[in-house]
Amino acid sequence: MERIPQAAPVIEFRNVAYALPNGKPLLAELNLQVESGETLVLLGRSGSGKTTTLKLINRLLAPSAGEVRVNGTASAQTDVIRLRRSIGYVIQDVGLFPHFTVERNIELVPRIEGWSAERIHRRVEELLQLVGLEPKIAERYPHQLSGGQRQRVGVARALAADPAILLMDEPFGALDALTRDELQREFLSLKRRLNKTVVFVTHDLREALRLGSRIALMEAGRLVAVLPPEEFVRSGDGLVAAYVQAFADGCELVANRGSV
Amino acid sequence: MNLLHFFMENREQILELSLEHLWLVGISTLIAVLIGIPLGILSARWPVWNRPVLGTANIIQTIPSLALFGFLLPVPWIGERADRLAILALTLYALLPVIRNTYTGIRGVDPAVIEAGRGMGLTGRQLLLQVELPLALSVILSGIRVAVVISVGLATIAAAIGAGGLGEFIFRGLAMVNNQLILAGAIPAAILALSADFGLGWLEKRMRPR
Numbered sequence: 001m002e003r004i005p006q007a008a009p010v011i012e013f014r015n016v017a018y019a020l021p022n023g024k025p026l027l028a029e030l031n032l033q034v035e036s037g038e039t040l041v042l043l044g045r046s047g048s049g050k051t052t053t054l055k056l057i058n059r060l061l062a063p064s065a066g067e068v069r070v071n072g073t074a075s076a077q078t079d080v081i082r083l084r085r086s087i088g089y090v091i092q093d094v095g096l097f098p099h100f101t102v103e104r105n106i107e108l109v110p111r112i113e114g115w116s117a118e119r120i121h122r123r124v125e126e127l128l129q130l131v132g133l134e135p136k137i138a139e140r141y142p143h144q145l146s147g148g149q150r151q152r153v154g155v156a157r158a159l160a161a162d163p164a165i166l167l168m169d170e171p172f173g174a175l176d177a178l179t180r181d182e183l184q185r186e187f188l189s190l191k192r193r194l195n196k197t198v199v200f201v202t203h204d205l206r207e208a209l210r211l212g213s214r215i216a217l218m219e220a221g222r223l224v225a226v227l228p229p230e231e232f233v234r235s236g237d238g239l240v241a242a243y244v245q246a247f248a249d250g251c252e253l254v255a256n257r258g259s260v
Numbered sequence: 261m262n263l264l265h266f267f268m269e270n271r272e273q274i275l276e277l278s279l280e281h282l283w284l285v286g287i288s289t290l291i292a293v294l295i296g297i298p299l300g301i302l303s304a305r306w307p308v309w310n311r312p313v314l315g316t317a318n319i320i321q322t323i324p325s326l327a328l329f330g331f332l333l334p335v336p337w338i339g340e341r342a343d344r345l346a347i348l349a350l351t352l353y354a355l356l357p358v359i360r361n362t363y364t365g366i367r368g369v370d371p372a373v374i375e376a377g378r379g380m381g382l383t384g385r386q387l388l389l390q391v392e393l394p395l396a397l398s399v400i401l402s403g404i405r406v407a408v409v410i411s412v413g414l415a416t417i418a419a420a421i422g423a424g425g426l427g428e429f430i431f432r433g434l435a436m437v438n439n440q441l442i443l444a445g446a447i448p449a450a451i452l453a454l455s456a457d458f459g460l461g462w463l464e465k466r467m468r469p470r
Contacts, residue, residue: 058379084381095376099394108390109380157380167379 008072009033010165010197011057015066018052026052027221030066039191039198040226041212043205043243048218050201054167057199058087070165085109088158088166088196092173094150096142102128102153103138109161127156130193132186148179159194166198172207184210205247209233217243266440274429278448281425284418285411285452288347292354292407297400299355300362301388314363317356325349325417333421346415346423353414354407361403365396398468405460412453416445426452 011034018027027049034040042050055061056068059080067074075083096105106127107120115123128135131152142150151171158166172180184207191198191211202208208215209229217224217232217240224239225232233244267274299317303310323331328349333339338348369392377387393400419427426445433441 060375060379081381081383084379089376089379091372091376091379093370093372095370095372095374097373097377097391097395098370108382112382112386154376 009069010036010071011199012069013053013056013066014069016056016063016068017065018049018056018061019064025221027056030223032216032223032226034197034199036197037195038213039200039211041208041215042199042201042218043203043208043212043215044218045203047220049221050203050218051169052221053218054169054199054201057165057167058084058089085113085161086163086165088163090151090154090158090166090168090171092170094142094154096150096153096157098142100141101138102133102140102142102145105142105153106138106157106160108157113161123160124156127159130159130190131156147175148183151175151183155190164197166196168198169201170203171200173202173204180207187211205243263440263443266444270444274444274448277424277426277428277445278452281412281415281427281449282452284343284346284350284415284423284425285408285456288350289354289404289408289411291347291351292358293404295351296355296358296403297362300359300400301366301393303359304363304366304392305384305388310363313359314356317359320352321356325353325414326420328352329417329421342418342421342423345421346418346425350411350414350418354411357403357406357410358400359403361406362396362400365399365403366392368399369395398464401460401464401467405457405464408456408460409453412449412456416449 011032013030013032016027016030017025019025030049030053032040032053042053044050052061056063057070057075059068059075062076067076069075070078070083070087096102097108100108103124106124110120110123124138125135128138133149133152133156137145137149137153142153145153154171172183175183188211200208200211202211209232212229214226214228215232216226219239225235225237227235227240232240235241235244299309299313303313320328329345332345332348335345335348338344373391373395374387377391382390415425416427416430418425419431426449429441429445433439433443433445
């Protein structure tokens with residue numbers, strides 16, 4: 001059930017392959033379109049090529065074959081620094097600059113882009129509120145924050161220069177279940193308020209079903225299927241079904257334990 | 261009490277030679293820092309440079325100091341004056357800790373931080389100046405600290421080629437079998453080394469990222 005995109009895709013993979021410098025292939029024949037305003041979840045086990053796919057979008061990696069187009073232009077033809085500044089990037093380890101306060105972390109790109117001090121200040125306040133942090137946290141250093149707070153700052157930093165695209169690489173993977181749940185809920189409300197195009201990497205089916213408008217399942221460097229969540233759970237495709245089954249078994253186990 | 265008396269009597273000369281000593285160490289450390297940090301950055305950024313740069317610095321370190329002074333004697337402009345010679349030799353010895361710690365410091369920055377910085381669209385230069393160097397600073401400073409402490413000791417040998425410094429007392433004392441003279445060189449040298457170690461150690465602690 002291919003959906004026909006109404007407008008030009010924001011991100012497009014055309015026959016993309018990626019191999020390591022030593023020749024080991026990580027991705028092959030990847031064709032994928034991400035539409036404006038959707039949350040596309042890249043789902044798959046470790047080593048399936050999800051993160052590689054994500055890094056091809058902001059050109060932290062360059063494809064060995066084929067092309068990646070962002071906003072209609074092949075990313076090989078755009079200034080890579082400009083490209084990256086127009087795309088927000090959030091990773092599991094957050095990667096906050098430990099020597100900067102929360103405020104400096106968030107304002108780094110706007111500052112480099114030459115925003116006025118006043119505009120930057122307003123933006124930081126606005127972003128902290130947006131991700132549910134108190135203004136007083138702006139003066140703190142990353143090591144003084146909890147894991148959940150750190151990831152919120154990571155999201156605020158990625159949104160600082162108001163990019164239209166947001167790439168998230170297992171952003172909630174290292175958090176405890178309750179904090180993860182909280183951040184997923186906030187992600188959804190954030191998503192409703194800001195019309196961003198999001199590509200979200202996870203190996204957690206529950207997270208994928210909850211957050212994704214479409215789920216792209218990857219396995220061994222290939223795209224298996226791209227389906228909306230409701231079709232994903234009912235799909236007859238062997239690999240998709242296996243993924244769903246493994247997840248369902250986990251839930252059943254919990255349910256059975258509960259009843260004993 | 262004899263020693264104290266000796267120190268008081270010769271305080272002017274002790275002070276003069278201490279300052280000379282400090283100058284030899286200071287200027288050579290400064291040059292080593294100016295050369296060593298860029299070389300450290302070079303080898304951290306482009307791994308091909310790692311082996312030749314660190315290898316050369318390592319080899320220099322293994323040359324006995326007296327022999328190094330001898331090797332440098334025939335070098336045109338350098339060999340003409342003893343203090344130039346001493347400064348060059350001390351600079352060469354100070355290079356290894358500075359280069360190695362710059363390299364280690366930059367390589368030790370959390371990969372997630374680098375990845376986030378690159379993903380945000382920092383240029384290589386911005387990443388280096390705003391992220392990598394500030395985070396490597398305390399490690400680089402500890403390299404400079406090691407270089408200074410080594411230099412204070414080595415600089416006493418510079419007196420053997422007439423470059424001055426506290427070594428003059430030591431060599432004179434050795435020749436005259438006079439312990440007071442030896443101590444007049446050794447004690448101020450030890451004080452210099454310890455205070456440099458303490459001062460730079462304090463600075464290093466303050467610069468350490470949390």
